[in-house]
Amino acid sequence: MLVIALDTSTPAVTAGLVAVADGHARPLAERVTVNPRAHGELLMPHLTDVMAEAGRELSEVDAVVVGAGPGPFTGLRVGMVTAASLGHALDVPVHPVCGLDAIAAQAATGAPLLVATDARRKEVYWAAYAADGSRTTGPRVQRPAEVPTDGIAAAAGEMAGLFGLEVVGIAHPSPVGLVTAADLGAPPQPLVPLYLRRPDAQAPGPRKQVAR
Incomplete structure (x- = not known):
């Protein structure tokens, strides 16, 4: 089974x-390139290079797996939209995965583990x-x-x-x-991003009336 894996939930x-x-x-x-401002520019060229190599x-390809966050709005959308487009074009399932779960799976410490990534605003996703390896708490911010x-x-x-561990x-x-x-053996879950909090940008409110 061949699986494309994409993630833009971190830098x-x-x-x-x-x-x-x-x-x-x-x-x-x-x-893998660490550049929080280049998700949109680098993701598909990276995938093209990967397939060629x-x-x-x-x-x-038989399936696509994509990191569903938690992560910042702009970067996270790039990966999930790209994965959804590939799944549609190739007619293969797309499986969203919590990025913290992916780090825990790779770590495979055999001991209780905390996974934490940068949520900005002096906070962490954890x-x-x-x-x-089963998740017991979270994800939270x-x-x-x-x-x-x-x-x-x-x-x-x-x-x-940050945690003295x-x-x-x-x-x-x-x-x-x-x-x-x-x-991969189960039906894919809906592609719902794990934002965990409201976006920084807010819709503008109604215009103030000018008194005559």
């Missing part, structure tokens, strides 16, 4: 092609995981000081160093992590 622009056989995910090619055609760490052994993600050196969702966290 990393990620595209990869992963082979899945007997329940194991193996990377065939990937491109792997020597595969888009018509051979989720907690049991030793078997809070200030680092408000995140509970009792019983947690290690931390992963961009903001892992053993740091697992995985900052962003990887293609293999995304595919591992996806349930």
Whole structure:
């Protein structure tokens, strides 16, 4: 089974092609560039390079997996719209995956884990995981000081160093992590982004009336 994996939920622009056989995910090619302002410019060129390096055609792909956040509005939309378009064009299922789940799946620490990424505004997106990798809390968005760490052994993600825990050196969702966290045998869930909070931009209110 060949799976395209895309993620734009963090500053990393990620595209990869992963082979899945007997329940194991193996990377065939990937491109990752950390640039929070270039998701729209880099994602499809990255995917084109990935397919060329792997020597595969888009018509051979069986599914698409995409990071559904949590993440900022603009970047997150780029990945999800691209994944939806590919799924429609190739007539293959598109599976959304929580990016924090993907990091936890790649970390596979065998111990309780906290995954935290940058939510800006001095906050983090975070989720907690049991030793078997199942999510126990989250995803949520809070200030680092408000995140509970009792019983947690290690931390992963961009903001892992804020919690006084053993740091697992995985900052962003990887293609293999995304595919591992996806349930490819189940019907895909709706492509609903995990924003977790309202956007910074607000619709303008009604114009003030000018008294005569």
